[in-house]
Amino acid sequence: MRVPTSSQSETLTETDASLTLFQRQRPRRLRRSEGLRRMVCETSLSVDNLVYPLFVKEGEGQPEAIPSMPGCFRYPLDRLLEEIEQASELGIGAIALFPVIPNEYKDRRGSESYNPNGLIPRTLRAIKQEFPQMMAIADVALDPYNSQGHDGIVENGKILNDQTVAVLVKQALTQAEAGADFVAPSDMMDGRVGAIRQALDAAGRADVGILAYTAKYASAYYGPFRDALDSAPQFGDKKTYQMDPGNGREALKEVDLDIEEGADIVMVKPALAYLDVIDRIKEHTHLPVAAYNVSGEYAMVKAAAQCGWIDEEKVMLETLTCIKRAGADLILTYFAKEVAALLAR
Numbered sequence: 001m002r003v004p005t006s007s008q009s010e011t012l013t014e015t016d017a018s019l020t021l022f023q024r025q026r027p028r029r030l031r032r033s034e035g036l037r038r039m040v041c042e043t044s045l046s047v048d049n050l051v052y053p054l055f056v057k058e059g060e061g062q063p064e065a066i067p068s069m070p071g072c073f074r075y076p077l078d079r080l081l082e083e084i085e086q087a088s089e090l091g092i093g094a095i096a097l098f099p100v101i102p103n104e105y106k107d108r109r110g111s112e113s114y115n116p117n118g119l120i121p122r123t124l125r126a127i128k129q130e131f132p133q134m135m136a137i138a139d140v141a142l143d144p145y146n147s148q149g150h151d152g153i154v155e156n157g158k159i160l161n162d163q164t165v166a167v168l169v170k171q172a173l174t175q176a177e178a179g180a181d182f183v184a185p186s187d188m189m190d191g192r193v194g195a196i197r198q199a200l201d202a203a204g205r206a207d208v209g210i211l212a213y214t215a216k217y218a219s220a221y222y223g224p225f226r227d228a229l230d231s232a233p234q235f236g237d238k239k240t241y242q243m244d245p246g247n248g249r250e251a252l253k254e255v256d257l258d259i260e261e262g263a264d265i266v267m268v269k270p271a272l273a274y275l276d277v278i279d280r281i282k283e284h285t286h287l288p289v290a291a292y293n294v295s296g297e298y299a300m301v302k303a304a305a306q307c308g309w310i311d312e313e314k315v316m317l318e319t320l321t322c323i324k325r326a327g328a329d330l331i332l333t334y335f336a337k338e339v340a341a342l343l344a345r
């Protein structure tokens, strides 16, 4: 075999130069310039799509770093308000709140979850007072409040469905009274969306929406979040209530039920390994679809970027754009502020 010398390999031969394919369609014509690519781009990320999840803790002082989620913090209330102000200035219109509950407030029924003077109700009142236009989404689930770290009441190693729903209803009502614009049940108990909708309506809170964690999978990608809240299950796993990662059709059944029960927005969680589920749900319903770009997805990007192995900014934008392309109207992401800053540039 003849090995070309470098000068030979860099010059086109006469045959190369004269070769013309008569192709009607040349997809590359639309990729010729930045302007052209922008003109035909099918998906563009907007700050309007972003929901910023935030962790709030009791007390005062400095925000506390979360080692497995670089750039994320547990904020005392006054510092949380500063963070929300910054987010608001960047154009972010919605936040999702998660509480860090001290162990002494946790019990088997998660009763702190419906204390009207608890951390989340106090936080909601402060947010609505200072930033009435900021959409506040309150998480409905028992795991931050439950001494066993499960999303429901545990009896003999089992997670009780209906008894848990009764507590979730109280929690959602407490959050609505405190000013939540949306309640977001993330517990995966059956029937909770309907029970919450009915209770909100009966309490004169028909305006409060339900963002349902409809297809929430039993995922190992939640690890860093459980570090943040110190809420890892004390025994077993969450497979008797969260979905099996291998199931796609079952997500559509969950969607049908949640729509029937009164959900306003349906969510898929996690996002990245579940883009097909987002796509199928988008085809299946006319409701807005949300996706949660969860803690483990965030941590992987941060870790690889810290090692210098990927370009963080580009990977972040690509990831979120693709979640939107798959069909997500809203994206909950810990990158919200960073993306909003980039989009504003």
Ligand SMILES: NCc1[nH]cc(CCC(=O)O)c1CC(=O)O
Binding pocket: 139, 140, 141, 142, 143, 151, 186, 187, 221, 222, 223, 224, 225, 226, 238, 293, 294, 295, 296
């Ligand atoms: N109700 C619990 C809840 N709400 C949001 C997340 C995870 C969010 C994330 O990983 O970013 C979890 C964790 C879990 O189900 O164990």
Ligand SMILES: [Mg+2]
Binding pocket: 188, 189, 190, 191, 214, 254, 257, 258
């Ligand atoms: Mg369900």
